[in-house]
Amino acid sequence: MEHAYFGLNHKTLEAIDAEFNRHLLEVCDREVLYRLGRETLSPSDFGRFRERKLANDECVNIFVAAFNFQPKSGQLGHFGSNLGFPKPPGDFHVLTTFFYPQLENCAEAWNEISSQKVGSTEAFQAKSKHLLRWFKKVDMTYLTRLLIPVHQKAEKHWLLAVIYFKHEKITFIESWGPNQAAYRTTGDFSSVLTHQRIYENCRLLIFLLLTISPQLTESDPMKDPHKWNVNMIEIPPQRNEYDCGFYLLMSIFHLLSFDSINPAEIPAVLHIHGATMAYTRLILASNLAVYMTDYEIWEAPQSSRKLATKVSPFPSSTPGSPTDTAPTITGLEPAFEFKETTPGQPKKGPDLEPGQPEPTFSPVESSVDGEDMLLPHDTDFFPLPSPLANLSPLAPLPKTPEVDLHIDNSPPSPVHQSEPPLSRILPREFDFSCRCGDHGPDGSKFANGLEVIQCERCLVWSHMSCQRFGRATGLRKTTPFFCDRCMRTELPIPSPPKAGRQRTQRIQLKAGMGALAKYGKFHYPVRLLLRLPGKQAWRVRFWRKCVYPPDVSEPNPEAAIPEGDLVDSLYGNQAARRHIRLGKYTHAHDVPVEEDVLSDFQNQPFSPRVDTILGPHLDVLFSIFSEPLEQNSHIPSVQYVLTSKKKDQTIPYAGDLNVEEQVEIMNWIYNTIPHAKDHLTDWVGLPTHAHAITIVIAALNEEELRLHPDFPSQESEASQIATLWEWAWELQQHRGRVPVVDVDRECLGLFEQWMFESSDEAGLAGDEQWGLDAGHHQDRWVPYKGLPTAWSSYRSGFEDNTKYERGPDFSDDGLSEKEAPPPTPKAVRIKPRPKHNAKK
Known part of the structure; x- marks a missing residue:
């Protein structure tokens, strides 16, 4: 069954935004606070559902309470009834975000037992007893699925762990592309170290639960949980740094109601996909507002947090102004329909049961509060839209295959295409955003005939030649590519290409790296852009700080440079360097940032x-x-x-x-x-x-x-x-400025280090050998002045000054008066002193 992507038209998206704005205004005006059991949601937390806001503990836990809440007689249906979701079976339990930190503490105490630390056994017994109190009110008789939200504070990332007791399996749902790729490439779950630690903690939890409820599993309750199956369900990767919490919520929503991800029965806007997540977040918040109106809305205490600013004319997701009445949403019937709430005084919640404590704020401080202030590159990368921007209809999205929880589902490997598909133009998101500063929704306008590559995580295209150290060139089709924004690790500086008989000149030239291009009598630094297909030539970009002789015009930026006129850094190649005369230019480290x-x-x-x-x-x-x-x-x-x-x-x-x-x-x-x-x-x-x-x-x-x-x-x-x-x-x-990297300066900085490095690895070629067999550099320029001291290291062996001597073919021909050496003064002939005859 095909997904109803045609339902995502302009009116539909505008209605979604207007519905959210209406609820947000009600929250701000009445200063209400949503409460369900012991979980609360303040107006400022409600505002996090806007795009570019991270989900904190309160955002996740209010939904956890809604998922776990069993409707009483006389009340409306379950949480997903307004969206057409079937009622989940009663065989699950969703833990709050505060559970996993306590599980980690219990696991640390368990590990200390092996070190024979004094009091470690008593500490573990106390912590495990405290941990099991979380299941005091859980009916373990029918429990088959346990869902654990996990927040990785170091990575600032949410993921979901699911324990299937009947199938003896632990499943992880991961929305971060690099983790998906690591698991897909190796097939080994331990390749993702953070996941391995979570798995060990879940194994300990299974062991503790089976000690109090052995009926959870049909096999031997003393079976080692290490022998349980473990797998990861891949979902469409998130496209930014802030949607992971809402991927988590939607994954729980799907698993509870359908036992699968992205079922065909629900509309596309409720699928887990980066293209529609901005609107899915608003639908989640609006449905929560309707749900809480039907159940319980209590006035917030005076100490509750308020939204710092009023609703802005610059919406954070899609254009659309708040209205008193929500527009009718068409194209998504019958599975999706907003429920109109009755304006006026909020409904009174159900009476408390005897002995039930007063609802209070969450006992643990939010683990991600303030993280929305730590995302400058996201704000820059996705600037706020103009208040006049019009929404364009969403193009059809690739169908997401249904996920079988009992079979590992690995998506196909990324394909590096030469041009981005222009059919994926989405509102407010840049299909093309390169480090060089080119960005926009239409990639064909910015590709400029160069090869482009797509990030597997954020799905944004960029120039291959603009990636650091030429790392995007020559990737295998099975090797995933992640842009700088999506990489969580520092990229190591590559080693210089060493000279050798087994390495040809063509192999050492690749897009994104530096080179020297011959132009006239001298060689100037360039950045390699594209090797022209079918030709032994390259498109290059000359360094903007090159100084050309007065009688030589600047090179044509569109002209192809033959491969015979290009050389790399010639690292370790003394003989080749002595035949290269350098043109004059300003060093990269002398150009201000x-x-x-x-x-x-x-x-x-x-x-x-x-x-x-x-x-x-x-x-x-x-x-x-x-x-x-x-x-x-x-x-x-x-x-x-x-x-x-x-x-x-x-x-x-x-x-x-x-x-x-x-x-x-x-x-x-x-x-x-x-x-x-x-x-x-x-x-x-x-x-x-x-x-x-x-x-x-x-x-x-x-x-x-x-x-x-x-x-x-x-x-x-x-x-x-x-x-x-x-x-x-x-x-x-x-509205932040799109971050721009001086890719030319970055490229030349590394290339010059290879050109002028003086070390044992560079050998004799690193001892100021450029041009010694050819002639002076342009304008008698000395390129070795002012180089960073870090480029020179201790040299072993004896110093041989003969290496600085000019070769027999060193020529000064064609030098201008400025370049010509001063005339040698004419030698004065020394006459012998006259002899004087001695007096007789």
């Missing part, structure tokens, strides 16, 4: 455009700079500092402005606002600086912002400017 440019803003003059934007607001900026902050509390950046209660706190937000624009703003403040030159510490990174950025962002987006339906176009000019500044400040906080 972004931090250097920002710190040198005094010497970067501002443009007339910046002066035109900031000039009319000089009085406001000077007032923020010179007056107490309380007098300008209406300014968004000032309000931010006053709210934080730290007046000297720096403001780290610059929106999507590039480095050049940020430097111009700082230079304008430095040269325009009186006394700013003498008091840098009073404005750099503080409200004066931040509000200047806000003004520029407002000006750059003014035309678009004024067209927003919520813009007060009929009010006074002062009110309109205040609105522009308020909205621009929100863009400044949440």
Whole structure:
């Protein structure tokens, strides 16, 4: 049965967003707090269901309570009834997120017994007894499935462990692509070390449970849990750093109701897939609001947390404004329908049973609170959409195969294609985003005829030639590729390619690596982009800091360079290096990085455009700079500092402005606002600086912002400017600049180290051998001056100065007057001293 992907039209997605906004407004206005049993969900936690927000313990546990909650007579159906999900059988139990940390503590105590630590046995007995109290109210008679949410704090990642007692099996559901690939490649579960530790902890839990309930398994209850089967169910990998918690919730939802993942009976928007997860999160939150309205909504205490800001005109998921009545969702009947709640006073919850404690907050502090502040590259990678952006219909997605829990399901190996499929254009997500800065929904506009590769985890395409150290070139089809954003480990610096008879020149040249290209009489550094098919030539990019002779034009960037004119670093090849004359250029380590440019803003003059934007607001900026902050509390950046209660706190937000624009703003403040030159510490990174950025962002987006339906176009000019500044400040906080790496500088930095390294490994070739058999470098340039000292190491053996001698073919022909050596003075003939005859 084909999935109903055609139901994901514009109206459907708009209705999903509007429904969530309506519930969010109700939560904010009434300041309610959702409670179910001992679990709570505050308004700020409810806001986490917006895209780019991580799920914390409270988000997960309120759903765990809903899954485990058994409806009483007279109440509505189970949690999934509003979404058309069948009622789960009563053979399961879902533990909260606070259980696994205690299981880890118990496992540590168990491991200490083997070390014969004093008191270790008593400690383990106490912790195991405390651990088993979690199952005091669980009916072990019918229990066949135990679901354990696991939060890996070090990796900031959620996954699900499921224990099947009847089948004697432990199953893991993993949404992180690298872990999936490691398990798929090796077939060994221990290849993922964190999973191995979780497996050992689950094995201990099985042992403890069988001691109190041997009927859980049909075989010998004393059977070693090590002999139980273990496998991993692969689901479509998450595309970002923050969806793993909601992958966890949807996996539990699917397993409880269908005993499988992504069944055909449910609509596509409720499938586990990165393309629709942004909307699935909103549906989960809206269904929770409806469910809690039907069961129990209690007024929040005064100490409950509140949302820090009101609902923004810039929605974090899809455009759409909150409405009083949720739009009707079409195209998903009959399995999916939002339930309309009755506005007004919230319903009273059921009476407490005798002896039942008052619902309280979760006893353990959230393990991921504040993690949404640790995702700068995600905010940059997925900037907030424009308030005017229109949703385009979702294209059909590849069908996700049904998962059999009793059979390992391994998806096919990734295929490295030459061009991205343009049919996968999704709203708000970049199909193409490269380290070089090229990004957008249409990959064909940014591929520029180069080879591209897709990350297996986030499914985003990028240039192969822009990957560090050329690591994307020459990958096997069975080797997964992960972009820098998805890699959790540091990429080691590769060893230089050594010369040898078994290595041809073509093998040592690969896209993404540096090389020397002959242009005229000299060789200049380039980055290899693409080996032209069917030709012995390459597309290259010359280093932008090359200095060419006056009578030589700059090379054509589209021209193909024959392989015969290209060489690699010739590491260890003394004879070849002596025949290469280097063209003049600026070393990569001498080119300033972004931090250097920002710190040198005094010497970067501002443009007339910046002066035109900031000039009319000089009085406001000077007032923020010179007056107490309380007098300008209406300014968004000032309000931010006053709210934080730290007046000297720096403001780290610059929106999507590039480095050049940020430097111009700082230079304008430095040269325009009186006394700013003498008091840098009073404005750099503080409200004066931040509000200047806000003004520029407002000006750059003014035309678009004024067209927003919520813009007060009929009010006074002062009110309109205040609105522009308020909205621009929100863009400044949440719309980050797509991170750009200077891939040319990065490539040349490694390539130069191989060119000029002086070590025993480099041999005689590392002793300033370039051009000694050919001639002077361009303009008698000495490339060895100012090199990093780390490139030179201790040399063993005796020093032989003859290696610095020029060869017999060293030529100075064709040198300009500047290059020509000074004329040798004519030798003066020494005349013999005349002899004088001695007097007789």
